Amino acid sequence: MLSRVADSLYWMSRYLERAEHTARVINVHLDLMLEHGTDSDDRIWARMLRALGIESGDEPSQRPLSYVLAHSVIHDPASPSSIVACVMAARENARQVREQISSEMWEQLNRLFHEVKRARPEEIWKSREFLAAIKEGSHLFQGITDSTMTHAGGWQFIQVGRSLERAVMVSMLVAVHFDEFRQSPEASAAEYLEWIGLLRSCTAFESYCKAYTADLQPLRIAEFLLLHPNFPHSIRFSTDALERALKEIGAEVPGRRSSRVERIAGRMRATLGFGQIDEIMSGGLHSYLETVRRQCGQVHGALYQTYITYPIEAALGA
DSSP states (O other), X not given: OOXXXXXXXXXXXXXXXXXXXXXXXXXXXXXXXXXXXXXXXXXXXXXXXXXXXXXXXXXXXXSOHHHHHHHHHHTOTTXXXXXXXXXXHHHHHHHHTGGGSOHHHHHHHHHHHHHHHHOOGGGGXXXXXXXXXXXXXXXHHHHHHHHHSOTTHHHHHHHHHHHHHHHXXXXXXXXXXXXXXXXXXXXXXXXXXXXXXXXXXXXXXXXXXXXXXXXXXXXXXXXXXXXXXXXXXXXXXXXXXXXXXXXXXXHHSTTXXXXXXXXXXXXXXXXXXXXXXXXXXXXXXXXXXXXXXXXXXXXXXXXXXXXXXXXXXXXXXX
C-alpha cells in the first residue's frame, strides 16, 4: 500500500471519529444546561471545550459566550476542531483515495458532507437534529466500512485511526470531569446528573448500569471507562483494537521495521490490561491519563516514521 493512501485512510477515520465524539459530547452538555439553568452555561461550555481539547478564544463579541463557543465547535469551517471542519476533512481524505474505498463508503460520507454543508449557523440552537445526523451518519459509515471493505491493510489503518482518536478523546473527557468533580465514595445529589452526563458522553450509561446497576460511584465509573475489556468506548478496548490492527499491518509489510510502533502499542495495552483502578487512583488519575495520551502520541509518531514518512533507504531495504 502506498504511504499516501495509508495516510489518507488513517486521517479520514480520525476526523470522522472526532466529529462523532464532538457531536455526542455537545448534545449531552446541552441537556446538562437545561437541568442546571442559564447561570451554569459558561462553566459547562468551558468544561466541554477542555474535554474536547479546544482552546477558547478571548475575542470580544456582541453575542452570548455560549453562542460564540457553540458556533466555533459546531459550524465554523475555519476552526480545525469543529464538526463541520472534521467532516469536510474526512471527506477530502476519502476523495484522495476514492479508488481504495467502496462505493457505499463514498456515498455515505458524501451524504454526510452535504448534510453539514446545508447546516445554517444562524440556527445554532436548533442543532439537535444536526448533531443526531452527525452521530448516526458516522455510525452508519463505520458499519458500511466493516461490511463492504476488504479487511486488509487499508481497513486496518482505518481501525488504527479510529482507535487512537477514541483513546485520546475519552482520556481527555475523563480527566477533565474528574478534575472538576473530585472522586468520593458516593456521588452527591448535585453531581448525580454530571456523572450520568460523563457516561452518556461515552455512550456508556446503559452498559454501565448493566454491569454495576444504577449505583453511580466515581471509582466504578473510572474503572468502566478506563479498564473494561469489552466496552467499545473504554480506553482499554481501544488500545486492544489498536494493537491488533498494528500487528496485522506489520504482518502485511515484510522487511519494514514495524517493531517500534507495535512495541509502544503493546506496552500501552499491557499497562491497561493489567491495571487496577485502586492503584491508578492512588497514583493519580490525571497523571495516568496524561501518560496514556503521551503514549498515543508516541504511537502516532512511530506509525508515521514506519509507514508514512519513512526514508527511501528503508523502502529499498538498505
